[in-house]
Amino acid sequence: MLRILMRNPKRFKESVERVKRIGFNPQKTNFLEATYVMASTATETWKHKMEVYKRCGWSEEEVLAAFRRFPKCMSRSENKILPVTDLLVQKMGFDPSALMKRPQIFSFILKKRIIPRCSVYQALLSKGLVNKKLGMAQMLEVPEKVFPSEVCQLPQRGRC
Structure with missing residues (x-):
């Protein structure tokens, strides 16, 4: 963050103002993260990512709401956004508006986390061990360290 401030103080100030206009509270920690993302993203790149979404x-309002929830969603590349969206929305039937309510999903690695967990979810669903109430988003968000134990305990906990 300091590097951006030192490199171009005017751009940093403009970024702070834009982040405020988007609705971030300067008293909250995500304000700093949003300012960093905004300051480190060229205007044309920002517009391009907005178009990708x-x-x-x-x-645009849904994208800005996602940015307010998880500012780093605007630092993801088109090559990250499109495959994740294609898999979750087109192939897995994920509700598009629900995806934008959980933009941190765009930070997960497609081949190492999203695809394997989608496969686990489909397998559990096909065996009747989980229903759609659990939600695939919840399975994607469970931390790596506890994922195996959480998934194995789903039937016993009655969360299915």
């Missing part, structure tokens, strides 16, 4: 079916 719009091509996936989201409005």
Whole structure:
């Protein structure tokens, strides 16, 4: 963050103002993260990423709401956004608006986390060990360290 401030104080100030206009509270920690993302993203790159999210079916307001929840979603590349969206929305039937309510999912590694967990979810669903109430998003968000024990205990806990 300090590097961005030192490199171009004017750009940093503009980023702070834009982040405030988007609705971030300067008293909250995510304000710093949002300012960093905004300051380190060129205007044209920001517009391009906004267009990528719009091509996936989201409005500008939905994208900004996702940015307010998880600022790093705007630091993800098109090569990250499109495959994750394609898998979750097109192939897995994930609700697009629900995905934008959990934008941190775009930070997960597709081949190491998202695809394997989607496979586990489908297997559990097909065996009747989990129903759609659990939600695939919850399975994606469970931390790596506890995922195996959480998934193995689902039937015993009655969370299925």
